[in-house]
Amino acid sequence: KDSKLDQIIKTIEENDIKFLKLELRDIHGLPKSMAVPLKKADDVEDIVNDGLLFDGSSIAGLASINDSDLLAKPDINTFSTIPWRPESKGTSRFICDIYTTDGKPYDGDPRGVLKKSLKLAEKKGYEFNMGPEPEFFIIKKDENGNYMPADEADYFDVEPLDQGTDIRREIVFGLEELGFDVEVSHHEVAEGQHEVDFKYADALKTADAVITFKEAVKAVVHNLGFKATFMPKPFIGINGSGMHCNQSLFKDGKNIFYDPDTENQISQEALYFIGGLLKHAPALSSILSPTVNSYKRLVPGYEAPCYIAYGFKNRSTLLRIPASRGLGTRIECRSADPSCNPYLAFAVLLEAGLDGMNNKIDPGEPTEENLFAYTEEEIVEKGISSLPTSLWEAYHALEEDDVVKNALGEKVFNQFYNIKRAEWDAYRIQVFDFERDEYLNV
Numbered sequence: 001k002d003s004k005l006d007q008i009i010k011t012i013e014e015n016d017i018k019f020l021k022l023e024l025r026d027i028h029g030l031p032k033s034m035a036v037p038l039k040k041a042d043d044v045e046d047i048v049n050d051g052l053l054f055d056g057s058s059i060a061g062l063a064s065i066n067d068s069d070l071l072a073k074p075d076i077n078t079f080s081t082i083p084w085r086p087e088s089k090g091t092s093r094f095i096c097d098i099y100t101t102d103g104k105p106y107d108g109d110p111r112g113v114l115k116k117s118l119k120l121a122e123k124k125g126y127e128f129n130m131g132p133e134p135e136f137f138i139i140k141k142d143e144n145g146n147y148m149p150a151d152e153a154d155y156f157d158v159e160p161l162d163q164g165t166d167i168r169r170e171i172v173f174g175l176e177e178l179g180f181d182v183e184v185s186h187h188e189v190a191e192g193q194h195e196v197d198f199k200y201a202d203a204l205k206t207a208d209a210v211i212t213f214k215e216a217v218k219a220v221v222h223n224l225g226f227k228a229t230f231m232p233k234p235f236i237g238i239n240g241s242g243m244h245c246n247q248s249l250f251k252d253g254k255n256i257f258y259d260p261d262t263e264n265q266i267s268q269e270a271l272y273f274i275g276g277l278l279k280h281a282p283a284l285s286s287i288l289s290p291t292v293n294s295y296k297r298l299v300p301g302y303e304a305p306c307y308i309a310y311g312f313k314n315r316s317t318l319l320r321i322p323a324s325r326g327l328g329t330r331i332e333c334r335s336a337d338p339s340c341n342p343y344l345a346f347a348v349l350l351e352a353g354l355d356g357m358n359n360k361i362d363p364g365e366p367t368e369e370n371l372f373a374y375t376e377e378e379i380v381e382k383g384i385s386s387l388p389t390s391l392w393e394a395y396h397a398l399e400e401d402d403v404v405k406n407a408l409g410e411k412v413f414n415q416f417y418n419i420k421r422a423e424w425d426a427y428r429i430q431v432f433d434f435e436r437d438e439y440l441n442v
């Protein structure tokens, strides 16, 4: 540990770092931070050892007014220098764990929720790996001040149609400076939409990375005069932004979802894991698709799933097992979107999957047809259920699901549930243009 700290002190000295940001996450997964000025490089030592007291009551979902004094303690493994801050007198950051003032891990900390779930897996010798595919739009304002996509390009288009090439280039350089292993970047299906994929890692590292990724993309795009949004469905009639979650369990360096001796080279454990994900899918929705807007993405016809089913090459199902085998064997959950809190999302995915393994939940037969080609009646005849179609349905499903609730813990469940109910209540009293267009003459 000491040598790691020594290295950090050295980096701070050599790079003229003057600010140390201590980052927290609110219940939505948004980064919050306080910046400590460094008078000398080894000031960092006290901050790492003692942490910093803060008032948590104004951070969404974190603490209540009468119980708000909390301690932010840097996780020494998360040190990095922020490339979009000035190079001279620069800024570094730590991601922090949150503790109560008497030194116990705070049960309202989303990062703590994931750490607790990962311990369950660790007890069985499992490492939970996660590879996310966050999509986003680059948007600009039109002459009336309304946001619109910044280009008109399509999937895999190239410049000059794709106006994002140079922006993605800067994003990738920024991410690489932050230690990301970027695998591929490309224009996505919708106008102004992009994807940058980075290599999977253990779920805690990946959850940290998702937040950093979103910060980096927003900062770089902002500095180039545009705006980046991870809103799931910013525009009607074109694809929304998902964040597919690719999952696998490793044991002793081997991927336990892979089994070369079965017909599909998928292990029985993987099938049970899928069984758990399918069983808990309605409640999972509240965490994976946590906004009113999320459900406008989960409609037929846009490569986003609507039905609780799994398949192999099928992109119309909730879960897909991509073709890659060996270490790359994985289960892709396609409903998740980048408005989710990745700590909570990865925790509930893991615990739902483990529930499937513990209780040997049979996922049934895979679905290989394109489900979007069927009517709702035909889907019902096949015995396939629908994902929740609104945030209201999803948070009620959460209320009914003890496995998913337990994964969140009582504190986070209560905070999350109350916040989502308030969000829904604020939404349902709105009156939209659509309604006036439709009903003014009734």
Ligand code: ADP
Pocket (backbone or CB within 6 Å): 129, 130, 131, 132, 133, 183, 197, 198, 199, 200, 244, 246, 247, 248, 255, 322, 327, 328, 329, 330, 332
């Ligand atoms: P898609 O075909 O769905 O567009 P991508 O190639 O864009 O897939 O993204 C695949 C993601 O899956 C990457 O983040 C990759 O690192 C990740 N991945 C690969 N192998 C594993 C694994 N064993 N466990 C978890 N994630 C993995």
Ligand code: MG
Pocket (backbone or CB within 6 Å): none
């Ligand atoms: Mg103050």
Ligand code: MG
Pocket (backbone or CB within 6 Å): 133, 195, 197
């Ligand atoms: Mg992809």
Ligand code: MG
Pocket (backbone or CB within 6 Å): 133, 135, 188, 195
């Ligand atoms: Mg994509």
Ligand code: MG
Pocket (backbone or CB within 6 Å): 133, 244, 332
């Ligand atoms: Mg995908």
